Amino acid sequence: MTRSASRPSVAPDRRFIRNLDWNLIKVFHEIAHNGGVTNAASAIARQQPAVSSALKRFEDYVGRALCQRGPGGFLLSDHGSRVAEIAGQIDRLVGLMEAELEAVEKDLTLPLHLATVGDVVSPRLDETIGRFARRFPKAELFIHVLPYPEIEEAIHSGVADVGICPEPRMLADLDYTFLCSETHRVVCGRSHSLAGKHVTDWSRLAGEAFVVPGTDEAAIVREFRQRNGWGRTTAGQSLDIGEVKRLLRAGIGIALLPSEMVAREIEDGEFHALTDPIEGLSDDIFLVTNPAGQRHFAAERFLSMLPEDSPEPDCRAVA
Numbered sequence: 559m560t561r562s563a564s565r566p567s568v569a570p571d572r573r574f575i576r577n578l579d580w581n582l583i584k585v586f587h588e589i590a591h592n593g594g595v596t597n598a599a600s601a602i603a604r605q606q607p608a609v610s611s612a613l614k615r616f617e618d619y620v621g622r623a624l625c626q627r628g629p630g631g632f633l634l635s636d637h638g639s640r641v642a643e644i645a646g647q648i649d650r651l652v653g654l655m656e657a658e659l660e661a662v663e664k665d666l667t668l669p670l671h672l673a674t675v676g677d678v679v680s681p682r683l684d685e686t687i688g689r690f691a692r693r694f695p696k697a698e699l700f701i702h703v704l705p706y707p708e709i710e711e712a713i714h715s716g717v718a719d720v721g722i723c724p725e726p727r728m729l730a731d732l733d734y735t736f737l738c739s740e741t742h743r744v745v746c747g748r749s750h751s752l753a754g755k756h757v758t759d760w761s762r763l764a765g766e767a768f769v770v771p772g773t774d775e776a777a778i779v780r781e782f783r784q785r786n787g788w789g790r791t792t793a794g795q796s797l798d799i800g801e802v803k804r805l806l807r808a809g810i811g812i813a814l815l816p817s818e819m820v821a822r823e824i825e826d827g828e829f830h831a832l833t834d835p836i837e838g839l840s841d842d843i844f845l846v847t848n849p850a851g852q853r854h855f856a857a858e859r860f861l862s863m864l865p866e867d868s869p870e871p872d873c874r875a876v877a
Contacts, residue, residue, distance in 0.1 A: 584649070586612075587646060668694045668696070668697040668855075669853070670853075670856045671720075672699065672701045673718035674701060675709070702717065705773050710727060714729075719854070722845060722846075724843045726846060731849075731850070734845070740818060740843065741836070742779055742782075744757065744814050745820050747807045750811075750812065753830040760788075765790075769795065769812070771795065789814075
């Protein structure tokens, strides 16, 4: 087998490759593709002197004249034509990179474990989960419902990759990203004796039996309730918000819960809002990740898809 004399097969000079400014290849490709320095400068929105300087640097580096300039206009030299061909091949290969990376991601069987308190209502979270699933169609999502004091430990231990956590401890070795804020109001079931009432005097509720979400109640909410004497009599409690709602439907007590969490039941008439959303009573919810975690790649991808178009908290109070 013979080799073409015009294109010899030689081992690459690693020093030439290591020391090359690859941006000069990009600029030269634009010069060759657009038919000259002036057109290239316009195409890539750079000043003509900067493009001319880049061409000069590239010619000095390769040690050959790549362009001929004269009365006949812009022409590539023989060396320039060959380098332009190579630069075009590089441009096409780089152009394929994004599609290749996306193809790899679509083929990843990527597990993602979320640890969360029950019934968090956040359109921002829902959109992030949807974006992640569309970007990684072979991903598998696991959702672990835990009391909020256990969520940061689940991130530490690797049980979960992303925590959805109210009232975090803000540990130094974990990362925290704000998700939303929850407002709170007092509600009861439609069969409760207070159904239909609107309460503005907090003392009226001090003697009522409360249903509470046990240790899953945020400290700021528990302290507010206790300051007002709410819940001295307990009608029931459960860590499962679904069971708290069951007790409310049965009419055995009232509850101080996130407005967003009971919005649908209020709209459907199952629950009655005894108070407006209580001003100043809200708790922030954060996404928690461990930068040293074994599956931090999945957590990073998840956080990168968090919508950024809502600078204000997107968990809204329901009037």
